[in-house]
Amino acid sequence: MVHNGTNSRFPSVRLPDDGPISPEAWSQRPAFGDLTRFWLSRHQMFRDLMSDLRARLRACEGGDLDPTDPDTALHRDGRFLCQEMLGHHGVEDSVYFPRLIVLQPSIAPWIERLHSDHQDIGCSLDRLSQSLSQVRDGARAVALVSSRLTAVMELKLRHMQAEEETVVPVILTLGEDQLR
Numbered sequence: 001m002v003h004n005g006t007n008s009r010f011p012s013v014r015l016p017d018d019g020p021i022s023p024e025a026w027s028q029r030p031a032f033g034d035l036t037r038f039w040l041s042r043h044q045m046f047r048d049l050m051s052d053l054r055a056r057l058r059a060c061e062g063g064d065l066d067p068t069d070p071d072t073a074l075h076r077d078g079r080f081l082c083q084e085m086l087g088h089h090g091v092e093d094s095v096y097f098p099r100l101i102v103l104q105p106s107i108a109p110w111i112e113r114l115h116s117d118h119q120d121i122g123c124s125l126d127r128l129s130q131s132l133s134q135v136r137d138g139a140r141a142v143a144l145v146s147s148r149l150t151a152v153m154e155l156k157l158r159h160m161q162a163e164e165e166t167v168v169p170v171i172l173t174l175g176e177d178q179l180r
């Protein structure tokens with residue numbers, strides 16, 4: 001689990017047979033099912049979309065793309081990112097985090113940190129969303145959008161890694177059916 005630049009794996013959940021397993025092997029476990037696969041695919045979508053927006057913003061800064069061209073779609077895709085990420089956090093906070101705490105009460109402190117991350121990321125998403133509304137004004141807005149996207153990415157990438165390393169071992173231990 002990664003917080004504040006440290007890396008300490010969640011300490012109290014251990015798989016019964018062979019101890020902790022690497023993220024690369026998660027999908028090979030019998031308890032890894034459609035719900036977990038879908039949840040991780042949402043995380044990958046966020047990683048891909050943030051990376052793609054970062055590339056488009058760099059192309060705008062280099063003069064290779066026009067930020068006001070509808071095909072560049074910074075406003076459209078940036079707003080999509082903000083809305084989807086806020087919705088994702090909302091479902092985790094209201095549905096899955098409470099269920100995980102009931103299933104594994106000892107992870108409550110880690111879940112509270114993840115919930116706190118959501119609040120911090122939400123503030124960064126608000127600032128990104130505000131800057132996106134200026135993109136149609138042209139190149140001057142690009143640097144602002146770029147810096148605010150960077151702020152979101154730094155928080156969100158660290159958060160997703162911590163979240164996956166906290167939640168997936170619990171799912172692989174207890175089975176995802178208990179989360180439904």
Ligand SMILES: [Fe+2]
Nearest residue numbers: 089092114163
């Ligand atoms: Fe989250």
Ligand SMILES: [Fe+2]
Nearest residue numbers: 043088092163
């Ligand atoms: Fe998440």
